[in-house]
Amino acid sequence: MNASDNNKINLLDFSLDKLTDFFQQRSEKPFRAKQVIKWLHQMNVDNFDAMSNLSKALRESLAADCIIKAPEIITDQASQDGTHKWLLRLDDGNCIETVFIPEGDRGTLCVSSQVGCALDCTFCSTARQGFSRNLTVAEIIGQLWIAKRTLQPDPKASRVITNVVMMGMGEPMLNFENVIDAMQLMLDDNAYGLSKRRVTLSTSGVVPAIDKLAERLNVALALSLHAPNDALRDKLVPLNKKYPIKEVLAACQRYLDNVDSVREKITIEYVLLAGVNDSDAHAHELADLLKNLPCKINLIPFNPFPKTQYQTSSNNRIHRFKDILVQRGCVTTRRKTRGEDIDAACGQLAGKFKDRSRRKIHFARIEQGEQQ
Ligand code: SAH
Numbered sequence: 001m002n003a004s005d006n007n008k009i010n011l012l013d014f015s016l017d018k019l020t021d022f023f024q025q026r027s028e029k030p031f032r033a034k035q036v037i038k039w040l041h042q043m044n045v046d047n048f049d050a051m052s053n054l055s056k057a058l059r060e061s062l063a064a065d066c067i068i069k070a071p072e073i074i075t076d077q078a079s080q081d082g083t084h085k086w087l088l089r090l091d092d093g094n095c096i097e098t099v100f101i102p103e104g105d106r107g108t109l110c111v112s113s114q115v116g117c118a119l120d121c122t123f124c125s126t127a128r129q130g131f132s133r134n135l136t137v138a139e140i141i142g143q144l145w146i147a148k149r150t151l152q153p154d155p156k157a158s159r160v161i162t163n164v165v166m167m168g169m170g171e172p173m174l175n176f177e178n179v180i181d182a183m184q185l186m187l188d189d190n191a192y193g194l195s196k197r198r199v200t201l202s203t204s205g206v207v208p209a210i211d212k213l214a215e216r217l218n219v220a221l222a223l224s225l226h227a228p229n230d231a232l233r234d235k236l237v238p239l240n241k242k243y244p245i246k247e248v249l250a251a252c253q254r255y256l257d258n259v260d261s262v263r264e265k266i267t268i269e270y271v272l273l274a275g276v277n278d279s280d281a282h283a284h285e286l287a288d289l290l291k292n293l294p295c296k297i298n299l300i301p302f303n304p305f306p307k308t309q310y311q312t313s314s315n316n317r318i319h320r321f322k323d324i325l326v327q328r329g330c331v332t333t334r335r336k337t338r339g340e341d342i343d344a345a346c347g348q349l350a351g352k353f354k355d356r357s358r359r360k361i362h363f364a365r366i367e368q369g370e371q372q
Contacts, residue, residue: 005067005069006091008065008066008067009022009065009067010066010067010068010136010138011036011062011066011067011068012040012068012070012137012141012142012145013136013137013181014033014037014137014181015181015182015184015185015188016034016037016184016190017184018181019033019036019037020033020034028058032054032058034190035051035053035054036054036062037188037190037191038191039051040068040145040191041141041145041185041188041190041191041192042155042190042191042192042193044148044149044155045068046070047063048062048063048068049063069138069142070088070139070143070146071089071090071096071139071142071143071146072088072089073086073087073088073146073150074086074087074088074089074095075087077342078342079341079342080341082101082102083099083100083101083102083342084099084100084147084150085097085098085099085100085342086098086099086143086146086147086150088143088146090115090139094115094132094133096112096115096135096139096143096169097169098111098143098146098147098168099168100147100151102160103336105162106162107151107159107160107163108161108162108163108164108165109144109147109163109164109165110165110167110168111140111143111164111165111166111168111182112135112140112143112168112169112170113134113135113140113168113169113170113171113172113175113178113179114131114132114133114134114135114170114172114174114175115131115132115133115135115169116129116131116132116169116170117129117170117171118131118171118174119171119174119204119237120238121204121226121236121237121238122236122309122310123226123236123271123273123308123310125305125308126169126170128305128307134170134174134175135170135178137178137181137182137185140175140178140179141181141182141186143168144161144186144192147161148160148161148192161192162194162198163194163198163199163200164186164192164194164198164199164200165199165200165202165222166179166183166201166202167200167202167222171203171204171206172201172202172203173201173203173209173210173213174206174209176209176212176213180213180216180217183199183201183219184217186199187199187217187219196218196220197220197264198220199220200219200220200221200222200267201213201219201220201221201222202221202222202223202224202267202269203221203223203224204223204237204239205224205237205240205243205248206239206243207247207248207251210248210254210255211251211254211255211258213255214255214258214259215258218259220264220267221252221266221267222266222267222268222269222298223248223249223252223267223269224269225245225248225268225269225270225286226271227240227245227282228277228282228285228286228288228289229285229289230244230245232276232277233245236273236276236277245289249289249290249293252266252293252295253292253293264294265294265295265296266293266294266295266296267295267296267297268290268293268295268296268297268298269300270286270297270298270299270300271301272299272301272302272312272317272321273302273310273311273313274302274310274312274313274314274317275311278313278317278318278321280321280324282321283320283321283324283325283328284324284328286325286330287324287325287328287329287330290330291329296330296331296332296333297325297331297332297333298332298333298334298335299318299321299322299332299333299334299335300335301313301318301334301337303337318334322334
């Protein structure tokens with residue numbers, strides 16, 4: 001990479017639609033965009049010479065103006081349980097993390113959407129680090145691009161990454177347009193071709209963005225609920241003060257009604273914090289709260305991090321909490337904690353970056369209901 005590359009257009013920044021527009025501007029036929037998207041995301045190439053079905057002239061003109069550039073791999077750690085965690089450096093020196101979790105014939109990639117997070121949930125280590133900026137499309141899809149290249153070097157071999165969850169660092173709904181473009185590539189048959197049931201966006205509950213998502217994309221939706229009432233959720237997920245539980249659950253129901261989602265359910269994520277939200281009464285309150293929403297509850301044992309005020313609930317407590325929900329008719333699973341030995345578990349992703357102290361500004365934008 002030389003200095004002039006900085007001014008080049010990164011082709012990983014384009015969804016198929018946007019690449020088609022770009023090619024049209026260059027007086028190229030739309031099907032060329034499809035060919036290039038396949039080279040980029042199915043064949044995983046990082047140079048134009050490899051694109052053998054393009055004319056030499058087109059390859060040369062693309063090479064003159066464009067680059068194919070994912071974030072740079074700083075470390076790739078593998079856990080004893082097969083989990084991988086990548087530390088990736090972005091052009092501005094910020095670092096983010098991406099995690100791969102294999103389980104049986106499923107392989108899930110946990111993708112970050114922002115450098116840090118502005119939402120300040122009290123039990124999440126990403127939040128403790130502050131917020132720096134939104135990721136570009138290339139930085140979001142680049143995580144999948146890198147993971148696939150590493151885990152499945154032969155692009156024609158059978159799929160290793162079968163699922164993607166937007167559950168890494170950041171609040172995907174607050175980086176809406178870039179997340180949509182990246183997720184379109186995840187779903188696009190010309191790119192990663194993942195099934196819409198296997199691509200999940202997880203949100204703390206940005207209500208207007210949930211409605212907007214339904215108009216744009218059909219993916220699985222997960223809600224980070226973590227509390228059965230507003231008084232408690234206000235403390236754990238400060239965004240609740242802006243969008244209280246009732247409004248968030250109504251938005252989830254609208255999402256199910258609006259996307260073509262026969263038999264689909266919302267996933268409700270609930271981190272169990274000892275003595276905070278894990279009592280029998282909380283379980284009953286949660287069952288009452290969710291009785292009309294088609295959902296499955298995913299209980300997440302709290303993963304501790306340095307200086308946290310919270311503790312993990314005991315195994316007995318988690319079992320009891322789950323039993324109550326199951327007895328009350330709620331579909332409930334317990335998320336296995338994976339990759340703990342490499343700090344790759346939920347809420348442990350921290351990356352390395354400067355808090356630009358934009359959290360307040362960002363919050364002000366949310367308050368005004370502004371989504372980018
Ligand atoms: N901002 C989005 C995406 C992050 S997803 C959201 O809130 O949904 C990461 C998931 O892990 C969320 O459900 C989050 O609440 C949960 N989580 C955060 N910190 C955790 C921790 N320390 N232990 C277990 N789960 C945690």
